[in-house]
Amino acid sequence: MSEVLLVNDADGVRTLVLNRPDAYNSMTSALKEELIAAIRAAAGDGSVRALVITGAGKAFCAGQDLREHIKLLQAGDPAPLRTVEEHYNPLITTLMELPKPVIAAVNGTAAGAGASLAYACDLRVATESAKFLMAFANVGLTADSGASWTLPRLIGYGRAMEMMLLGQPVRAEEALRIGMVNQVVPDGEALKVAQELAGRMATGPTTAYAKIKEAMRRSAAAALSEALEVEARTQAEAGATADHREAVQAFVEKREPRFTGR
Incomplete structure:
Protein backbone atom coordinates (compact mmCIF):
# COMPACT_ATOMS: atom_id res chain seq x y z
CA MET A 1 0.00 0.00 0.00
CA THR A 203 -26.31 7.47 -7.64
CA GLY A 204 -27.05 9.86 -10.51
CA PRO A 205 -26.81 9.66 -14.31
CA THR A 206 -23.03 9.36 -14.49
CA THR A 207 -22.96 9.00 -18.27
CA ALA A 208 -24.80 12.30 -18.54
CA TYR A 209 -22.29 13.84 -16.11
CA ALA A 210 -19.47 12.66 -18.37
CA LYS A 211 -21.15 14.24 -21.40
CA ILE A 212 -21.74 17.50 -19.50
CA LYS A 213 -18.05 17.60 -18.55
CA GLU A 214 -17.00 17.00 -22.14
CA ALA A 215 -19.31 19.68 -23.53
CA MET A 216 -18.25 22.25 -20.93
CA ARG A 217 -14.55 21.54 -21.42
CA ARG A 218 -14.70 21.58 -25.20
CA SER A 219 -16.85 24.70 -25.34
CA ALA A 220 -14.66 26.70 -22.96
CA ALA A 221 -12.33 27.72 -25.77
CA ALA A 222 -14.50 27.06 -28.81
CA ALA A 223 -16.44 29.18 -31.24
CA LEU A 224 -20.22 29.10 -30.88
CA SER A 225 -20.61 26.87 -33.94
CA GLU A 226 -18.22 24.28 -32.51
CA ALA A 227 -19.88 24.46 -29.09
CA LEU A 228 -23.26 23.81 -30.68
CA GLU A 229 -21.85 20.82 -32.57
CA VAL A 230 -20.44 19.37 -29.36
CA GLU A 231 -23.76 19.92 -27.59
CA ALA A 232 -25.65 18.21 -30.40
CA ARG A 233 -23.37 15.17 -30.33
CA THR A 234 -23.20 14.78 -26.56
CA GLN A 235 -26.94 15.34 -26.20
CA ALA A 236 -27.63 12.60 -28.75
CA GLU A 237 -25.26 10.27 -26.92
CA ALA A 238 -26.85 11.03 -23.55
CA GLY A 239 -30.32 10.70 -25.02
CA ALA A 240 -29.55 7.16 -26.14
CA THR A 241 -28.75 5.98 -22.61
CA ALA A 242 -30.91 3.81 -20.38
CA ASP A 243 -30.60 6.51 -17.72
CA HIS A 244 -32.40 9.02 -19.93
CA ARG A 245 -35.24 6.61 -20.65
CA GLU A 246 -35.48 5.77 -16.96
CA ALA A 247 -35.59 9.44 -15.97
CA VAL A 248 -38.38 10.21 -18.44
CA GLN A 249 -40.35 7.15 -17.33
CA ALA A 250 -39.89 8.12 -13.68
CA PHE A 251 -41.14 11.63 -14.42
CA VAL A 252 -44.28 10.26 -16.06
CA GLU A 253 -44.83 7.84 -13.18
CA LYS A 254 -44.16 10.55 -10.56
CA ARG A 255 -41.35 8.64 -8.83
CA GLU A 256 -37.63 9.02 -8.24
CA PRO A 257 -35.46 7.67 -11.10
CA ARG A 258 -33.11 4.75 -10.53
CA PHE A 259 -29.92 5.53 -12.43
CA THR A 260 -27.36 2.90 -13.39
CA GLY A 261 -24.83 4.94 -15.34
CA ARG A 262 -25.75 3.23 -18.61
Whole structure:
Protein backbone atom coordinates (compact mmCIF):
# COMPACT_ATOMS: atom_id res chain seq x y z
CA MET A 1 0.00 0.00 0.00
CA SER A 2 1.23 3.50 -0.84
CA GLU A 3 2.34 5.73 1.99
CA VAL A 4 2.06 9.03 0.10
CA LEU A 5 -1.40 8.46 -1.42
CA LEU A 6 -4.25 6.76 0.39
CA VAL A 7 -7.18 5.28 -1.55
CA ASN A 8 -10.56 4.56 0.05
CA ASP A 9 -13.78 3.28 -1.56
CA ALA A 10 -17.33 3.55 -0.23
CA ASP A 11 -20.67 3.38 -2.04
CA GLY A 12 -19.34 4.21 -5.49
CA VAL A 13 -17.11 7.04 -4.25
CA ARG A 14 -13.33 6.74 -4.36
CA THR A 15 -11.41 9.12 -2.10
CA LEU A 16 -7.77 9.94 -2.80
CA VAL A 17 -5.89 11.41 0.16
CA LEU A 18 -2.55 13.13 -0.42
CA ASN A 19 -0.66 11.77 2.57
CA ARG A 20 2.41 13.88 3.32
CA PRO A 21 0.96 15.98 6.17
CA ASP A 22 4.34 16.95 7.64
CA ALA A 23 5.22 18.52 4.28
CA TYR A 24 1.75 20.01 3.76
CA ASN A 25 1.13 17.33 1.13
CA SER A 26 3.60 18.95 -1.25
CA MET A 27 4.20 16.95 -4.39
CA THR A 28 7.25 14.79 -4.84
CA SER A 29 7.84 12.85 -8.03
CA ALA A 30 6.54 9.73 -6.29
CA LEU A 31 3.29 11.41 -5.22
CA LYS A 32 2.69 12.88 -8.68
CA GLU A 33 3.21 9.52 -10.35
CA GLU A 34 0.93 7.72 -7.90
CA LEU A 35 -1.77 10.36 -8.25
CA ILE A 36 -1.75 10.10 -12.04
CA ALA A 37 -1.94 6.30 -11.81
CA ALA A 38 -4.77 6.46 -9.26
CA ILE A 39 -6.89 8.79 -11.39
CA ARG A 40 -6.34 6.58 -14.44
CA ALA A 41 -7.35 3.55 -12.37
CA ALA A 42 -10.53 5.34 -11.25
CA ALA A 43 -11.36 6.11 -14.88
CA GLY A 44 -11.23 2.43 -15.78
CA ASP A 45 -13.02 1.08 -12.71
CA GLY A 46 -16.74 0.72 -13.27
CA SER A 47 -17.43 0.55 -9.55
CA VAL A 48 -16.12 4.11 -9.13
CA ARG A 49 -18.86 6.59 -9.99
CA ALA A 50 -17.43 9.74 -8.36
CA LEU A 51 -14.04 10.85 -7.06
CA VAL A 52 -12.99 12.99 -4.09
CA ILE A 53 -9.49 14.41 -3.65
CA THR A 54 -8.25 15.82 -0.34
CA GLY A 55 -5.15 16.19 1.78
CA ALA A 56 -4.13 14.71 5.12
CA GLY A 57 -3.56 16.99 8.09
CA LYS A 58 -3.88 20.77 7.94
CA ALA A 59 -3.25 21.39 4.23
CA PHE A 60 -4.80 20.36 0.94
CA CYS A 61 -1.56 20.60 -1.04
CA ALA A 62 1.28 23.11 -0.89
CA GLY A 63 2.30 22.46 -4.50
CA GLN A 64 5.73 21.31 -5.61
CA ASP A 65 8.01 19.90 -2.91
CA LEU A 66 10.75 22.52 -3.06
CA ARG A 67 13.13 20.49 -0.90
CA GLU A 68 13.21 17.73 -3.48
CA HIS A 69 13.28 20.36 -6.22
CA ILE A 70 16.34 22.22 -4.92
CA LYS A 71 18.29 19.03 -4.25
CA LEU A 72 17.82 17.96 -7.85
CA LEU A 73 18.72 21.43 -9.14
CA GLN A 74 21.90 21.51 -7.06
CA ALA A 75 22.84 18.05 -8.31
CA GLY A 76 22.43 19.17 -11.92
CA ASP A 77 19.58 16.73 -12.42
CA PRO A 78 17.31 17.82 -15.31
CA ALA A 79 14.25 16.19 -13.70
CA PRO A 80 12.85 19.44 -12.19
CA LEU A 81 12.73 21.03 -15.63
CA ARG A 82 10.86 18.04 -17.05
CA THR A 83 8.25 17.64 -14.35
CA VAL A 84 5.67 19.89 -16.02
CA GLU A 85 5.62 17.77 -19.17
CA GLU A 86 6.14 14.44 -17.41
CA HIS A 87 3.89 14.93 -14.39
CA TYR A 88 1.74 18.04 -14.14
CA ASN A 89 0.44 18.10 -17.70
CA PRO A 90 -0.61 14.41 -17.67
CA LEU A 91 -2.07 14.83 -14.18
CA ILE A 92 -4.33 17.73 -15.12
CA THR A 93 -5.30 16.24 -18.49
CA THR A 94 -6.20 12.91 -16.90
CA LEU A 95 -8.19 14.61 -14.14
CA MET A 96 -10.14 16.96 -16.39
CA GLU A 97 -10.92 14.23 -18.91
CA LEU A 98 -12.08 11.78 -16.23
CA PRO A 99 -15.65 10.85 -17.28
CA LYS A 100 -16.84 11.01 -13.68
CA PRO A 101 -17.50 13.91 -11.32
CA VAL A 102 -14.51 14.99 -9.21
CA ILE A 103 -14.79 17.02 -6.02
CA ALA A 104 -11.89 18.67 -4.20
CA ALA A 105 -12.25 18.73 -0.41
CA VAL A 106 -9.94 21.66 0.33
CA ASN A 107 -9.20 21.17 4.02
CA GLY A 108 -6.51 23.87 4.32
CA THR A 109 -3.94 25.72 2.25
CA ALA A 110 -3.89 25.02 -1.49
CA ALA A 111 -0.85 26.65 -3.10
CA GLY A 112 0.77 26.58 -6.54
CA ALA A 113 0.20 23.23 -8.20
CA GLY A 114 -1.95 22.26 -5.22
CA ALA A 115 -4.36 25.11 -5.92
CA SER A 116 -4.24 24.21 -9.60
CA LEU A 117 -5.19 20.64 -8.71
CA ALA A 118 -8.30 21.94 -6.94
CA TYR A 119 -9.19 24.21 -9.88
CA ALA A 120 -9.05 21.21 -12.24
CA CYS A 121 -11.72 19.39 -10.23
CA ASP A 122 -15.37 19.86 -11.13
CA LEU A 123 -16.47 21.17 -7.73
CA ARG A 124 -14.63 22.52 -4.70
CA VAL A 125 -15.71 22.34 -1.06
CA ALA A 126 -13.45 24.40 1.23
CA THR A 127 -13.17 24.82 4.97
CA GLU A 128 -13.46 28.23 6.58
CA SER A 129 -9.70 28.34 7.22
CA ALA A 130 -8.72 27.26 3.70
CA LYS A 131 -6.82 29.64 1.48
CA PHE A 132 -5.63 29.61 -2.12
CA LEU A 133 -2.25 30.95 -3.15
CA MET A 134 -0.80 31.18 -6.64
CA ALA A 135 2.80 31.07 -5.44
CA PHE A 136 4.61 30.60 -8.75
CA ALA A 137 5.99 34.13 -9.09
CA ASN A 138 7.20 34.02 -5.48
CA VAL A 139 9.75 31.37 -6.50
CA GLY A 140 10.56 32.87 -9.89
CA LEU A 141 8.34 30.62 -11.94
CA THR A 142 5.29 30.91 -14.16
CA ALA A 143 1.97 29.08 -14.00
CA ASP A 144 1.66 25.35 -14.56
CA SER A 145 -0.75 22.52 -13.81
CA GLY A 146 -3.39 24.12 -16.01
CA ALA A 147 -3.90 27.19 -13.80
CA SER A 148 -3.53 29.64 -16.70
CA TRP A 149 -6.55 27.91 -18.29
CA THR A 150 -8.72 26.93 -15.32
CA LEU A 151 -8.37 29.91 -12.98
CA PRO A 152 -9.48 32.67 -15.41
CA ARG A 153 -12.50 30.56 -16.29
CA LEU A 154 -13.46 30.36 -12.63
CA ILE A 155 -12.88 33.95 -11.51
CA GLY A 156 -12.12 36.03 -14.62
CA TYR A 157 -8.93 37.18 -16.30
CA GLY A 158 -8.30 40.28 -14.18
CA ARG A 159 -8.63 38.61 -10.79
CA ALA A 160 -6.63 35.59 -11.96
CA MET A 161 -3.83 37.87 -13.17
CA GLU A 162 -3.83 39.63 -9.81
CA MET A 163 -3.40 36.32 -8.00
CA MET A 164 -0.63 35.24 -10.36
CA LEU A 165 1.39 38.45 -10.27
CA LEU A 166 0.99 39.51 -6.64
CA GLY A 167 1.00 36.09 -5.01
CA GLN A 168 -1.44 37.13 -2.29
CA PRO A 169 -3.63 34.47 -0.68
CA VAL A 170 -7.38 34.36 -1.18
CA ARG A 171 -9.26 33.07 1.83
CA ALA A 172 -12.28 30.82 1.75
CA GLU A 173 -15.07 33.36 2.08
CA GLU A 174 -13.58 35.54 -0.66
CA ALA A 175 -13.02 32.44 -2.78
CA LEU A 176 -16.72 31.65 -2.43
CA ARG A 177 -17.74 35.21 -3.29
CA ILE A 178 -15.74 35.27 -6.52
CA GLY A 179 -16.69 31.76 -7.63
CA MET A 180 -13.42 29.96 -6.94
CA VAL A 181 -15.15 27.46 -4.66
CA ASN A 182 -18.71 26.16 -4.56
CA GLN A 183 -19.21 25.79 -0.84
CA VAL A 184 -17.52 26.80 2.43
CA VAL A 185 -18.01 24.60 5.49
CA PRO A 186 -16.70 24.61 9.07
CA ASP A 187 -13.17 23.38 9.66
CA GLY A 188 -12.98 19.61 9.70
CA GLU A 189 -16.11 19.19 7.58
CA ALA A 190 -14.79 19.48 4.01
CA LEU A 191 -14.17 15.79 3.42
CA LYS A 192 -17.48 14.71 4.93
CA VAL A 193 -19.46 17.22 2.88
CA ALA A 194 -17.53 16.41 -0.31
CA GLN A 195 -18.08 12.68 0.17
CA GLU A 196 -21.79 13.21 0.80
CA LEU A 197 -22.05 15.28 -2.36
CA ALA A 198 -20.05 12.71 -4.33
CA GLY A 199 -22.23 9.95 -2.92
CA ARG A 200 -25.33 11.71 -4.15
CA MET A 201 -23.80 12.14 -7.59
CA ALA A 202 -22.65 8.51 -7.61
CA THR A 203 -26.31 7.47 -7.64
CA GLY A 204 -27.05 9.86 -10.51
CA PRO A 205 -26.81 9.66 -14.31
CA THR A 206 -23.03 9.36 -14.49
CA THR A 207 -22.96 9.00 -18.27
CA ALA A 208 -24.80 12.30 -18.54
CA TYR A 209 -22.29 13.84 -16.11
CA ALA A 210 -19.47 12.66 -18.37
CA LYS A 211 -21.15 14.24 -21.40
CA ILE A 212 -21.74 17.50 -19.50
CA LYS A 213 -18.05 17.60 -18.55
CA GLU A 214 -17.00 17.00 -22.14
CA ALA A 215 -19.31 19.68 -23.53
CA MET A 216 -18.25 22.25 -20.93
CA ARG A 217 -14.55 21.54 -21.42
CA ARG A 218 -14.70 21.58 -25.20
CA SER A 219 -16.85 24.70 -25.34
CA ALA A 220 -14.66 26.70 -22.96
CA ALA A 221 -12.33 27.72 -25.77
CA ALA A 222 -14.50 27.06 -28.81
CA ALA A 223 -16.44 29.18 -31.24
CA LEU A 224 -20.22 29.10 -30.88
CA SER A 225 -20.61 26.87 -33.94
CA GLU A 226 -18.22 24.28 -32.51
CA ALA A 227 -19.88 24.46 -29.09
CA LEU A 228 -23.26 23.81 -30.68
CA GLU A 229 -21.85 20.82 -32.57
CA VAL A 230 -20.44 19.37 -29.36
CA GLU A 231 -23.76 19.92 -27.59
CA ALA A 232 -25.65 18.21 -30.40
CA ARG A 233 -23.37 15.17 -30.33
CA THR A 234 -23.20 14.78 -26.56
CA GLN A 235 -26.94 15.34 -26.20
CA ALA A 236 -27.63 12.60 -28.75
CA GLU A 237 -25.26 10.27 -26.92
CA ALA A 238 -26.85 11.03 -23.55
CA GLY A 239 -30.32 10.70 -25.02
CA ALA A 240 -29.55 7.16 -26.14
CA THR A 241 -28.75 5.98 -22.61
CA ALA A 242 -30.91 3.81 -20.38
CA ASP A 243 -30.60 6.51 -17.72
CA HIS A 244 -32.40 9.02 -19.93
CA ARG A 245 -35.24 6.61 -20.65
CA GLU A 246 -35.48 5.77 -16.96
CA ALA A 247 -35.59 9.44 -15.97
CA VAL A 248 -38.38 10.21 -18.44
CA GLN A 249 -40.35 7.15 -17.33
CA ALA A 250 -39.89 8.12 -13.68
CA PHE A 251 -41.14 11.63 -14.42
CA VAL A 252 -44.28 10.26 -16.06
CA GLU A 253 -44.83 7.84 -13.18
CA LYS A 254 -44.16 10.55 -10.56
CA ARG A 255 -41.35 8.64 -8.83
CA GLU A 256 -37.63 9.02 -8.24
CA PRO A 257 -35.46 7.67 -11.10
CA ARG A 258 -33.11 4.75 -10.53
CA PHE A 259 -29.92 5.53 -12.43
CA THR A 260 -27.36 2.90 -13.39
CA GLY A 261 -24.83 4.94 -15.34
CA ARG A 262 -25.75 3.23 -18.61
